Amino acid sequence: MRRAVLALLAVMSTTAIAAGGGPELHGHVKLQSSLQLFRPDDLGALLAGSHADDSTLDLRLDTVWRRSRWDLAADAQLLALDGDSVGARNNPLGSELAGFLLGVPTPSDERQWLDLSHTFSSTGSRLVFGRLDRLSVGYTGDRFVMRLGRQALSWGGGLVFQVLDLFNPFPPTVIDTDYKPGTDMLTAQWLLAGGDDLQAIVVPRRPGPGRPVAADASSLAVKWHHFAGSTEIELMGARHYGDTVAGAGASGNLGGGVWRVNVAYTALSGGGGATSFVANLDRSWVWRGRNAYGFVEYFRNGFGVDSLDRDVAALPVPLVGRLARGELFNLGRDELAAGLQLEWTPRLTLKPTAIVNLDDLSSMLLLRVTFDWLQNLQLDAGLQAGAGPRRTEYGGVPVSPLGAYAAPGRRIWLRLSRYF
Numbered sequence: 001m002r003r004a005v006l007a008l009l010a011v012m013s014t015t016a017i018a019a020g021g022g023p024e025l026h027g028h029v030k031l032q033s034s035l036q037l038f039r040p041d042d043l044g045a046l047l048a049g050s051h052a053d054d055s056t057l058d059l060r061l062d063t064v065w066r067r068s069r070w071d072l073a074a075d076a077q078l079l080a081l082d083g084d085s086v087g088a089r090n091n092p093l094g095s096e097l098a099g100f101l102l103g104v105p106t107p108s109d110e111r112q113w114l115d116l117s118h119t120f121s122s123t124g125s126r127l128v129f130g131r132l133d134r135l136s137v138g139y140t141g142d143r144f145v146m147r148l149g150r151q152a153l154s155w156g157g158g159l160v161f162q163v164l165d166l167f168n169p170f171p172p173t174v175i176d177t178d179y180k181p182g183t184d185m186l187t188a189q190w191l192l193a194g195g196d197d198l199q200a201i202v203v204p205r206r207p208g209p210g211r212p213v214a215a216d217a218s219s220l221a222v223k224w225h226h227f228a229g230s231t232e233i234e235l236m237g238a239r240h241y242g243d244t245v246a247g248a249g250a251s252g253n254l255g256g257g258v259w260r261v262n263v264a265y266t267a268l269s270g271g272g273g274a275t276s277f278v279a280n281l282d283r284s285w286v287w288r289g290r291n292a293y294g295f296v297e298y299f300r301n302g303f304g305v306d307s308l309d310r311d312v313a314a315l316p317v318p319l320v321g322r323l324a325r326g327e328l329f330n331l332g333r334d335e336l337a338a339g340l341q342l343e344w345t346p347r348l349t350l351k352p353t354a355i356v357n358l359d360d361l362s363s364m365l366l367l368r369v370t371f372d373w374l375q376n377l378q379l380d381a382g383l384q385a386g387a388g389p390r391r392t393e394y395g396g397v398p399v400s401p402l403g404a405y406a407a408p409g410r411r412i413w414l415r416l417s418r419y420f
Contacts (some may be wrong), residue, residue, distance in 0.1 A: 023063045025205065027420055028178070030058040034413035036085070036102065042396065043404040046103065047088035052102060052409070054083030060179070062134070069141060069253040073151070075134035075182070079105065080127075083299040087125040103175075105270025107131075110209040111217070113184035122375070133182045143191040152180040153187060155223060155236065156258030156278075157251050158353065160337040161299035161330070163278045164247045164262050166219065166240055167203060171329040172337065172355055173366060173384060175413060199223045216242035241325070266302065268318060274302030288416060291343040297336070304333040306359045309391045311400045332393045335359040347372040353393075362388025362395045364408065376419040 038045035038053040044052060059082040065072045083101040107122070107129035109115045117131035156164030160172045164196030168181045183281040203219040206212065221238035236247040247264035259281045267273045275341060282295035302317040308331060315331065322328040339353035351368040361364030368382040386408040396405030 006340065023060065023065045025063055027061040028058070028417055029060075029420075030056070030174075030415055030417045031059070032056040032175075032413060032415040034411055036409040036411040038409045039396075039405075039407070041404055042409060043406045044400060044409050045154055045397055048084040048102070052084035052088065054081065054084050056081050056083045056138050058176075060133075064077065069139055071138045071140070073134050073138070073149075075179075076130065077133045078128075078130045081105075081106075082126045084125060086127045090122075090124075108209075111205050111207070113148075113204040113206070113213060114150065122398070133179065135182075137305075145187075145189040147187045147256065150182040150184050152182050153185070154180065155221075155234075156247075156262050157280070158262060158278045158299075159251055159260075159279050159282065159297050160339070160353075161294050161297065161301075161335060163276045163299075164223075164234070164249055165244070166200075166221065166238060166327060168326060172325075173329075173364060173408070175368075175382060175415070194225050197225045199225070221245075229277045230338045236264075240266075241265060241321075253283065255283065256285070257281055264302075274318065276300060276302040287342070293341040294339065296338045298328070299335040299337070300326070301330055301333055301335065303328060304331055304335075306333040307332045307366065307398050308332070308360060308393055311398045312406055313400070330357075332357040332359055349366065357388075358393075360392040361390065362386070362392035364394050378417045378419070379414045380417065382413050383411070384408065 018294045020230070030057070034054050036054075038046065038048070038050060038052075040050075048060045050418060059078040060075065062075040063073070071368065073152065080229040081104070085104050088102055089104040094266040104127075107117060107127060107132070109117045117129060118137060119127070121128040129227050134150055134152070136147050136151045138145070138147040143337065154165050154169075156162055158219060159166065167183050167185070170177055170180065180341040183203060184203055184339040188200045190198045201219070201221045204213045207214050209218040219238060219240045221236065221240070223236040225236055231250060231252040234249040236245070236249075237244040238247075244267040247262065249260065249262040251258060251260040253259075259279070261277075261279045263275065263277045265273060266274045277300040278297065280295055280297035282293065284291070284293045288293065303322055305315065305319070319328065319331070333401055334357070335355060336358055337353065342350045344350055349370045351370065352356070353366040355366075357363070364384065364386050366384050367381060371379045373379050386394035390396045390405055391398065395410060396407030399406050
């Protein structure tokens with residue numbers, strides 16, 4: 001089946017780029033250095049020592065060919081990581097938890113339909129791998145749009161937390177949001193009368209390395225988008241990893257800002273269900289001659305728990321499964337996020353954000369500073385720190401067999417980005 005899809009992509013690509021202008025080329029080079037500090041009984045300290053010192057090189061080349069109604073997108077990425085976090089990820093004591101806590105990317109496409117990645121080196125504290133993060137062919141008609149291949153798509157109106165976005169959502173503490181990781185899928189969109197539109201997605205996946213595509217690891221989703229005056233309404237239905245998901249969203253204007261509400265109910269294949277909810281409000285204004293933007297968001301995690309006075313191994317299976325798949329990133333039941341973006345000068349922007357678990361009052365504090373150094377040259381720096389006592393989400397959840405706590409460390413980072 002994968003050979004058939006690659007052959008179809010090749011045929012469609014030939015149609016897309018036959019005779020006509022050359023490709024559009026752009027990309028980036030990013031150099032990042034980070035330091036993460038741990039308390040003596042943190043899991044990170046057990047795996048990496050008192051601190052994790054890491055460096056990352058990110059090279060990306062994006063290409064697009066266009067011909068009439070067809071287009072071909074192919075984005076290649078090379079990542080080279082060196083440091084303590086890579087070594088901790090390879091530690092057999094807790095590699096999965098280490099990857100989650102330390103933010104080490106997964107270098108393989110073991111669950112994707114197509115294997116478009118290759119690991120060049122993975123020894124000790126060094127990891128070098130490449131992937132085709134985008135490889136898709138699209139057709140744009142008067143009222144119909146279709147795209148086949150590896151691509152990125154976002155649904156829902158969450159600013160920090162996501163309810164309707166089932167496919168590779170960004171973590172709340174993500175440092176780089178330039179590109180959402182690509183997913184192998186077929187997408188189609190129909191433009192309806194009156195401005196409505198209907199979208200459909202098919203996402204084939206493998207349950208594990210070397211295994212064939214399976215229905216209980218794949219997804220099928222449909223979303224209807226409707227305008228009711230100044231209010232936008234969305235209805236979504238999906239079959240996702242064997243579960244049935246029904247969701248709805250709405251957004252509109254309020255007091256010079258925008259409000260959004262998303263809700264989703266998941267009927268679990270093994271019985272039972274969970275309802276998740278996100279609501280937010282954001283707006284822009286001018287403060288003392290400076291451009292400002294702020295938001296506040298509440299998240300009800302239907303899969304989360306209201307008490308973390310338990311071992312990691314005792315967490316509910318549906319929650320752990322979604323953490324492992326990268327659909328959820330929070331353990332708590334009720335979360336609140338608030339953030340500000342202040343343009344201190346035309347070239348310097350401050351972005352503080354706070355995330356609070358409303359059940360145990362632990363918190364995650366984030367600060368990002370962006371400086372537009374030169375044209376297409378950007379310097380970013382940031383700080384992330386969890387706060388709270390042990391046996392809370394951001395203070396540390398017990399990992400009893402190891403006598404440690406899974407907790408976010410205090411991280412500082414610096415990144416230089418050159419775009420072209």
